[in-house]
Amino acid sequence: MLGEQIMRGMAVTAKNFFGSYVSKNRLTTVQYPEERLSQKANTRQFPMLVFDGDPDKGLRCVACTICEKECPPQCIYIVKSKDKKPDYKGQPQLYPAVFDIDVSVCMSCSICVEVCPFESIKMNTEFELSTDDRFEGLLFHKDKLSKSNEYYHQLHPADAKDSDAVLAAEKAKAEAKAKAAAEAKAKAAASAATAALPTTAPATATTPPPAPTPAAAAPPPPTPATPPPPAAK
């Protein structure tokens, strides 16, 4: 009969109407500012720069500008520093005097993350970036982009562990290389010594050589050799 299916449809909507008052499970809405859904493991919004320890000295970025060149919408702007400061391996490296990302241009593709060879640029998950200044408010400078490694561990624990492992391996490799170079130098020095003074006691040969301090084996960060660069503003 005409109208039968209409009545059936009305029953369905009535059931939903009253059901939404009876069982909370029906309501799929999350009351956003008070309630939040937990974020997905691989969620990403805009890039950030990871640092270890001190936000200035520990910044992993060496201003190689690979990300700037690779960025499809060209939203990254980097100015290299004039001076150098030691990185986590102790090598003197450049650092970004200016590092800007225009998040109104960024398309969150994370290509910058993929191309970064220094585990420096990573994706942040912060999404509440609304501002009343659409020019300056959406142009993120270095101080706003810098985030600690601990923060990165909170966001993406697995990825952060991986990048820590990469950095540790790099460091170990560099140290091993330095050690090998030092040993080779010591050996050469020792052989030269023995050649020059063959009559001296062999005990001198076994004494450890004075610590050779090439740049590659310098102790990590706490070096007052280079003053910290002024915060790029």
Add this chain to the structure above:
Amino acid sequence: MFEQLNRFFAPVDQIFVTTLHWLVGFLPAAWRPVASSMLCIAFILMVFPALFSIVTIFERKGIGRIQNRYGPNRVGIPGTKIRLAGFGQFLPDGLKMLTKEDIVPRAADKLVHFLAPVVLLIPVLLTYAVLPFGRNMALADYDAGLLFFFAVGGAVEVSVFMAGWSSRNKYSLLGAMRAIAQMLSYEIPLILSSVTVVMIVGSLNLTRIVEAQAGHTFGLANWFVFTPWGLLGYLIFFIASLAESNRSPFDLPEAESEIIAGYFTEYSGFKFALFFLGEYLGMFAIIGLGITLFLGGWTAPFACLDFIPSYLWFLTKMLGIVFIFIWIRATLPRLRMDQLMNFAWKFMLPLALLNVLVAGLWHYLAIGPLRWIACATIIIVAYVALGRGLMRHQKLGQRTYRYAD
């Protein structure tokens, strides 16, 4: 006991009438009729727009609940944490609407474009003049009240076409043409279904029509909806009033997914608000008329509930029907144009005509079970037969798609 309650609540029932008389009493006798009308008009202009603002919230919340959402629940008293369950929403909504830029298309007919929302609102407000909201509470106790209602209500079509034509926009014009076709088609069953009531009561005066339904038999009210012809008449009236107020499933004139907003596509700001208001006020008016004609106006459904003030009954019935309107909006999809026309001309019109005959039969048959059986049988047979005729050409089933190779 009911007698006592009745006597106790009688002043409450007449509180608006007595207040009006008391206020008017301060004036010289010559001014009294004008002043009394002015006060009544002010009252109507306050109450129904207020009802409109509340109903928009109810609509959004109700549809939200039907779709398993909360609906608006944020806006409360500013500066505090009190949220009033979102019922403050209409204030910022209205403010936003009023402060928006008023855009008139360059190619539009500026005068007609400006007049259309005004021309919509005035007849809609005029229809309230004859509606009896409560005992002794009709602004104009007019002998041809029903005729007045339909005659004035017919002007709405003019304003809709003014809006659609003057905007010089194809969507506006399409919406207006749809609206005219739909409103004209559904006005006929709407009026024919009301004619049955006029035949039985023998008056076009809406107050007389309500008084004809005032008695009770076995505790149940003598509303016309409790008779076979009245039930069918109200069904037709209800469907036609859905179409007249452009409500889903007959919202073709403003079908968002097809023609943006129909005839008020090119309106913004205050004029848009006027259209919106006019649409809702028109809906309330036609619901009020349906209540007056078939649901006993301001009378109580049961004799024992007679003590509740009459205007509260009117309001309750109105909100109930509005809720059903909202419920239907949340349930049914929009009709296609040919389905809409088929339904009006091939189903509603024959049924309405038949209903006129049945009402005549009801009038001439003797009171008793026989006339109930006779009238009900005719109506049911006609409903089933016409329904089958309407659905005959429908081939429902798996839809097949053909793609280009």
